[in-house]
Amino acid sequence: MYDIKALYEAYSVEEAVRLLAAHPEAQIIAGGSDVLVQVREGRRAGKELVSIFMIDELRGVTMEEDGTIRIGSLSSFHTITYSPIIQEHLSVLGEAVDMVGGPQIRAIGTIGGNTCNGVTSADSASTLMALDAVMEVIGPEGKRLVPIADWYKGPKKVNLGPAELQTAILIRKESYEGYKGHYIKYGMRNAMEIATTGCSVNVKLSADKKTVEDVRIGYGVAAPVPIRARTAEANAKGKPADAETAAAIGRDVLLDVTPRNSWRASKDMRLHLCSTMAQRAFTEAVRKSGGEI
Amino acid sequence: MEDRQYKMVHCYVNGKERAAMVDVRSSLTDMLRNEFGLTSVKKGCEVGECGACAVIIDGDCYDSCIYLAVWAEGKHITTLEGLEGPNGELSDIQQAFVDETAIQCGFCSPGFMLEAHHVLKPGVIYTDDELRKKLSGHLCRCTGYENIMRAVKKTMYQRAGMEMPVEEDRIPLSVPIEDGKVVL
Numbered sequence: 001m002y003d004i005k006a007l008y009e010a011y012s013v014e015e016a017v018r019l020l021a022a023h024p025e026a027q028i029i030a031g032g033s034d035v036l037v038q039v040r041e042g043r044r045a046g047k048e049l050v051s052i053f054m055i056d057e058l059r060g061v062t063m064e065e066d067g068t069i070r071i072g073s074l075s076s077f078h079t080i081t082y083s084p085i086i087q088e089h090l091s092v093l094g095e096a097v098d099m100v101g102g103p104q105i106r107a108i109g110t111i112g113g114n115t116c117n118g119v120t121s122a123d124s125a126s127t128l129m130a131l132d133a134v135m136e137v138i139g140p141e142g143k144r145l146v147p148i149a150d151w152y153k154g155p156k157k158v159n160l161g162p163a164e165l166q167t168a169i170l171i172r173k174e175s176y177e178g179y180k181g182h183y184i185k186y187g188m189r190n191a192m193e194i195a196t197t198g199c200s201v202n203v204k205l206s207a208d209k210k211t212v213e214d215v216r217i218g219y220g221v222a223a224p225v226p227i228r229a230r231t232a233e234a235n236a237k238g239k240p241a242d243a244e245t246a247a248a249i250g251r252d253v254l255l256d257v258t259p260r261n262s263w264r265a266s267k268d269m270r271l272h273l274c275s276t277m278a279q280r281a282f283t284e285a286v287r288k289s290g291g292e293i
Numbered sequence: 294m295e296d297r298q299y300k301m302v303h304c305y306v307n308g309k310e311r312a313a314m315v316d317v318r319s320s321l322t323d324m325l326r327n328e329f330g331l332t333s334v335k336k337g338c339e340v341g342e343c344g345a346c347a348v349i350i351d352g353d354c355y356d357s358c359i360y361l362a363v364w365a366e367g368k369h370i371t372t373l374e375g376l377e378g379p380n381g382e383l384s385d386i387q388q389a390f391v392d393e394t395a396i397q398c399g400f401c402s403p404g405f406m407l408e409a410h411h412v413l414k415p416g417v418i419y420t421d422d423e424l425r426k427k428l429s430g431h432l433c434r435c436t437g438y439e440n441i442m443r444a445v446k447k448t449m450y451q452r453a454g455m456e457m458p459v460e461e462d463r464i465p466l467s468v469p470i471e472d473g474k475v476v477l
């Protein structure tokens with residue numbers, strides 16, 4: 001038995017908004033793989049919960065008319081990894097979420113929960129940063145779109161107002177077309193492990209595959225919230241897609257990241273990881289794009 | 294004390310239509326054990342780490358300890374009891390666990406066997422690394438995993454109608470003894 005004060009079940013987005021407005025103290029539960037664990041730990045014991053788990057309209061990956069990929073917030077990691085749309089256009093995201101926990105966690109955990117928990121180690125976060133994702137939010141005032149750059153407000157704090165819920169994550173065509181990405185998760189074990197640091201790199205090469213037209217570098221656990229390495233990105237744009245540029249990225253990311261000491265790893269260890277992982281993820285993304293490096 | 298909330302949940306468990314009135318604070322583990330007497334569903338860590346409580350819901354494997362009982366409404370659920378034959382005959386994966394001594398205390402076994410049953414699609418052969426990844430949501434404190442892997446592989450080859458390849462580096466389980474001496 002969980003220590004829950006009351007459970008309110010929503011079967012539609014409108015109902016969820018209504019329940020959240022009627023119970024201002026209540027917290028959202030999606031797949032529950034963070035919430036129910038925290039209820040057991042006592043951190044969230046005795047709270048009112050609004051369950052959105054039964055809102056089936058929020059599940060699944062679809063392609064909109066303008067080429068935007070729409071990932072319903074309740075889509076599980078398995079749904080994303082096995083989605084043909086993701087496999088064809090956003091394979092890096094499918095691969096990244098396939099590194100979460102273990103198979104049963106990937107069956108229940110949702111991408112909405114993974115981004116609304118505001119956790120820097122969330123395995124989808126760095127890749128969504130590197131993809132310039134846009135969060136769709138619905139609340140009492142209606143719908144709004146939040147670029148991921150404005151999403152994270154601090155550790156465990158995201159850009160959600162009272163009675164609002166995230167309904168989808170959108171990836172625009174211009175953010176993925178012509179790009180290939182690679183995600184690296186560093187952990188002490190191969191499974192059932194939270195990332196010590198995670199790095200996701202997207203690149204777009206010139207037609208002859210020799211020049212870096214664009215590069216986007218996202219990190220988890222390189223700062224209190226997921227971040228982009230903007231300095232390294234700006235410096236690498238227009239450079240040759242070669243080992244020298246990879247090495248320069250490895251140096252330049254150190255101007256962007258601000259990792260801390262934690263029981264999982266020291267700051268120095270994480271700085272080394274940030275540098276090495278960016279180099280390797282960039283190199284792999286260039287290879288996936290058809291470049292020779 | 295708050296007024297307790299109860300809800301009627303209807304679902305299909307091991308192929309049978311079932312209904313139960315549950316306290317909304319129940320986990321699916323609570324409901325399966327207490328309402329339906331399905332004690333193969335173990336309470337291990339109860340925080341999604343060990344897989345002892347795993348069940349199959351609508352074709353995927355979940356930890357029932359981090360799943361609200363009320364979410365089971367309308368779902369098709371399989372527990373290890375559902376793999377047995379009508380007269381309690383063991384399924385192929387259960388027999389393989391017995392034959393390969395893949396069980397010591399047995400606490401992790403239902404979860405492992407159910408996951409293996411779910412993962413092993415007839416005719417599909419996985420590498421050891423792929424199998425390890427597919428079983429990685431289960432912890433065993435006793436066996437050291439070697440015999441579990443062997444039992445799962447044996448069933449995988451059986452389901453594919455193939456002989457299991459001989460493992461070159463296998464340490465014999467029993468040492469041959471002649472005249473009271475070990476034969477090496």
Ligand SMILES: Cc1cc2nc3c(=O)[nH]c(=O)nc-3n(C[C@H](O)[C@H](O)[C@H](O)COP(=O)(O)OP(=O)(O)OC[C@H]3O[C@@H](n4cnc5c(N)ncnc54)[C@H](O)[C@@H]3O)c2cc1C
Pocket residue numbers: 027028029030031032033034035036037052073074099100101102105108109110111112113114115116117121122123124160164165166167192193194195340341342
């Ligand atoms: C054993 C175990 C291993 C794990 N390993 C990993 C790992 O390797 N990598 C990783 O990234 N995570 C891991 N996790 C954490 C967790 O599984 C993920 O963060 C998952 O994505 C959470 O999704 P959920 O649907 O279960 O979220 P929930 O627990 O339901 O919710 C999480 C938070 O988000 C809020 N929320 C959820 N959905 C919405 C929404 N649509 N709108 C607004 N707010 C919302 C909730 O209020 C809550 O604060 C692990 C968890 C467990 C138990």
Ligand code: FES
Pocket residue numbers: 335336337338339340341342343344345346347356357358359
């Ligand atoms: S008891 Fe459910 S995962 Fe351990």
Ligand code: FES
Pocket residue numbers: 395396397398399400401402432433434435436
């Ligand atoms: S046999 Fe005891 S935990 Fe696996």
